[in-house]
Structure formats: structure tokens, C-alpha cells
Amino acid sequence: MRFSGFEKLYTKEGESLSEKIWNVYPRPQMKRNSFYSLNGIWDFGCGFEKVYDEKIRVPFAPESLLSGVGRGHNKGEKLFYRRGFSLPEEFHGGRVLLHIGACDQVCDVYLNGREIGKHEGGYHPFCFDVTDALQKENTIEISVTDELHSHEFPYGKQTDARGGMWYTPVSGIWQTVWMECVPEKYIRKISIQTGADWAEITVDGGCDCGEVILHGDKEISFPLVGRKTKISIDNPVLWSPENPHLYTFTVASGEDRVDSYFALRTLETKEIGGVKRMCLNGKPYFFHGVLDQGYYPDGLFTPAAPENYEKDILFLKSLGLNTLRKHIKCEPEWFYYLCDKLGMCVFQDMINNGDYNFIRDTALPTVGFKKKNDVRAHRNEKTRKRFIECMEETAERLKNHPSIVYWTIFNEGWGQFDSQRMYEKMKEMDNSRFIATVSGWFKGADTDVTAEHVYFKPVKIKRGDKPVLVSEFGGYAYQEKGHVFNPDKEFGYKKFASRKELSEGICALYQNEIIPAIEKGLCGSIYTQLSDVEDEINGLITYDRRVMKVLPEEFLPVSKAIYDAIGKV
Helix, strand or coil: CCCCCHHHCCCCCCCCCCCCCCCCCCCCCCECCCCEECCEEEEEEEECCCCCCEEEEECCCCCCCCCCCCCCCCCCCEEEEEEEECCCHHHCCCEEEEEECCEECEEEEEECCEEEEEEECCCCCEEEECHHHCCCCEEEEEEEECCHHHCCCCCCCECCCCECCEECCCCEECCCEEEEEECCCCEEEEEEEECCCEEEEEEEECCCCCEEEECCCCCEEEECCCCEEEEECCCCCECECCECCCEEEEEEECCEEEEEEECECCEEEEEECCEEEEEECCEECCEEEEEECCCECCCECCCCCCHHHHHHHHHHHHCCCCEEEECCCCCCHHHHHHHHHHCCEEEEECCCCCCCCHHHHHHHHHCCCCECCCCCCCCCHHHHHHHHHHHHHHHHHHCCCCCEEEEEEEECCCCCCCHHHHHHHHHHHCCCCEEEEEEECCECCCCCCEEEEECCCCCCCCCCCCCEEEEEEECEECCCCCCCCCCCCCECCEECCCHHHHHHHHHHHHHHHHHHHHHHCEEEEEEECCECECCECCCCECCCCCCECCCHHHHHHHHHHHHHHHHHC
8 A cells, every 4th residue: 555654644743643532422313421442452353253452543444544553454354453451439229331333344242251142334333232241440352354256245435456446345344333221121222204394203211201302592391102203493593504503402312322313305306497406405415425435545444533534525615616526435423513513415325245347337328328228237135135124224224324324225336136125125214305216327117316427428418307407527636745655646627736726626527517417407527536545546526535626716706606507597
């Protein structure tokens, strides 16, 4: 790997990273007072037999610099983690839950020599009740298997042979490990549905009776009937990127109390002037965004600190952007909380698995071969099952977040199969958001929007029976010396010799192709991309987030022209 001095990105001279890294509550939409972080330095080993001959910094994957290991593993090897801990006094007397934010791919957990549980899949949190295995002094051990080459589990942009648009793989623990204490009968899940002036809250677990306390100028209590309540809001304030208003509330059930929040907003398709438009809160809205891969040079899947998510979001807002497309990766819930709080719409991709073929999945569709019957494509039943499980888990875990306005099921045919059935399944899980069954090509199934990828030809809008977006375009490249992952290789779709020329080229692309298309029906555009990523040098900011390639004063006139154009609709 090449890093060009990225080792000291987030530390000053003479400083070391704290063991209290990522010491924030990891579940903001279901928050208790109880929180004990197990992030920090763990014993670590990698091999065919259990061994602890190294140290690792959790929650960073061993391939990352911030982990302190900085390398991957060989085929067939396992990753071994171990840490001792003793719980604070306030944890005694209730049930104790162990949470692992994400661990790629197959994870076995042991506490004090006792097998606690197993989890499969690399992108979502899981939890075990460890109460009966606890002692005064405890040792937790975790073993992980990550066989990326099989392509059975969703893997996104990870590859064993990184380069171009494929990136360094991530294995093992890459999100927060933590514990909490709960009463015998505790709230397990909160489900939130909202409209323009109402919110319905359903509680799973806890006691048979309870209440929801809405906070504001004065607190208002709503009883839970059958573990459910519906709240009507007088003079509602609707959520949008321009005004990301959140309503906070507390669920009280027996001895358990959980803090949460919701937002009011509506999403719908309307026909205006003979054109199908995507509407937010009843009005045509232009989703003005970028592709966000969620990679960082020092932590790969995990930034050095949660504040780095905030910096990315605020950088986009400084350019006048209102949307990011989270590209075939799921983030910790803290990321989506920041999008909720700061005001950033999210187009959330499902995570692909199955095999990728350049000729089939990229070359032929790029030159126009885009129709495909995918009912019998990617027929491996194990692979299909894993994709569906991950899709269901993604929707279930993230659907309370108001910032998520759009689901993408398949990207450019990667692992695509039986898309009509997948659209129906996603619609059944969540019919409150826009669904793009495919992004790019290989169409044929029902979809809520037509999502085109346009890289090597002008943007041209054809009116149809669905709203139209350009869900990928641009990819203009410029190498900022001294801020490059791999100076010897670079990837992008059109190269520029200077930062100024790049900025002028991007602005011209919007002025000449995107803005004129809004009148004709274009509902959104997703530029490739937020930041450089490894060999890709097509970001609006460098991979180390230190140099803005496009400045706010250069791009804000473009954003204003976009909003003026959609305002005229």
C-alpha cells in the first residue's frame, strides 16, 4: 500500500491517538444512559491457529493504519481479538448486553471461555445478552473469518487486488464494541412512521404499558396502547436539508427509558406540466448531490473520529449540495444521525455481492447494451439469500432516519438478479421512500424512478412515466500533488492539469448539461464524487480531506442556478 504521509493525518507532533477513540454513544435514535465502550487497544493475532502476538486498536480494521496493524490476511487465516475488562458498579443488577457495531464477515464471540454467539455478515450491528457469563474480571475473545474471494456475502467495493474503482478490503471489527445495562424487561426496538403532521411510534419489548413523552416548550405524554401510539402535531415544522428540524421524545416502559427523535416530511411523485417530479414536502425538489464511498485513508471504512463524518457533510453543504448517495456501503448510525441533524438527504445503496464481470457489467452497458432479463441471473441460492438478508437488515435498521429518502437496490448490474421480485420485496418493507430498482442499466423491472449513469456522453433527458435522475455522472480527475494515495496510478473519467481547470470544467458541466435539463424533467444529479479514494482522483476534495479541489465561492453560483431552476417549476 502507498499512503504518501497519511500516517499523521489526525495527530499533532508528539501526540498519540487516545484509547478512548470513538467514545460516542453509537445508537442516537435509541439512547440509554447506560454505555460502556470497549474500544481501544486489544490483543490481536492472525493465522490458522489462535495466537495473540500483536496489538490492535478497535474499532479499526487490521488493514488500516489506525489499527496499528496495517495489513490484511491470507486465505484461510482467522483474526483473533482479546480484551480484559471489569464493568462499573452501575452495571450490576440488570441484564448486560454486548453490542458489536459491525464485523466483517463471520464472527464468533466468547466471554470468560463461554461461547456467547455467532453472527454472519459484515455491515450491520448485532447484540448478545452476556449476563450469565459475566464475572468480576472478564475476558472477551472474538474470532473472525473473512473470505472475500467467495463473493457470497455482500462486499461492495472491497477487492483482494485493489486498483481503479476497487478498493482495499476491510476485515474484522470496524465499528464500536460496547456494552449497556438494561432491566429484565427492556425496550428492544422502536419503529417510527411519520407524515406531514403526525408520527406513529411502535415499541417492541418492554412492559405491556408505558408512554411516549414528547419534548418541546412543554412535555406532552401519550400512552402506549398495545405498545403503540400516534402523535398529532399542531403547526408542524417539516424536515428538509434547508431546515432539518427534529422532534425529540422519550419512551418510558416499566423500568426502561429510551431517548429518541423523529422528523416530519413527505416524499411523493407528482405530475407537473406533463412531467413526473420527485417532491419533498409537497413541492418539486432537486436532489443536488454527490457519490460518497465512505472510505478514509487512515481508517478505510472507519474515520479516525466521528467528527470527520460531520466535516464531510458540512463541506458538501458549503458547496450548496443537499444530497449524498451512500455508495454500496452502510455506515454506523452516528453518520445517519448527523445527516438527520445537519440536513443532508441520503440515497442509500444496498450492498452488492455475487461476481463482477467488466465486459458484462460495465463495458457493454456503457456502449448501450442495457436491456436484460435478470430472473435467472446470479442463480446461486446462497448468494441470493445473503443479498436479501442484507437488504432486509439495511431497510429495517435505517428506516427511522428521516434523512434517508431513497433506496437503490442494484448498482450497474453488480450481482443483480430477479429485480422485479426485489422491488416488490423492498416496497413491502418500506413504501415511504423512492426506490430505484436499478441504478445505471439492466432495466426491466418496476421502479419508482429512472436512474441513469452518464459518463461519456452529454446528459439528455427523455420524459417517461417515472421521474428521471442522473444517479452518477462527472468523475472529473485532477491529481493534487502531496495529497495522493498512489502517485504512480490514477483513475478518473476526464483529466485536468490544474485545480482551477478542474473547477471550471465541473461548473461548466453543470451549467451546460444539468441545469438546462431541470426544465425538461431532471429531478436530481449525483456527481462522482465526494473525495478521492485510493487510485481514484475524481473527488471534490482530496482523499486526506485537506485540499478542496472545488471552492465554495466557485460552486455556489451553480447551486443557486439549480435551485432557481427548480423554483420555476
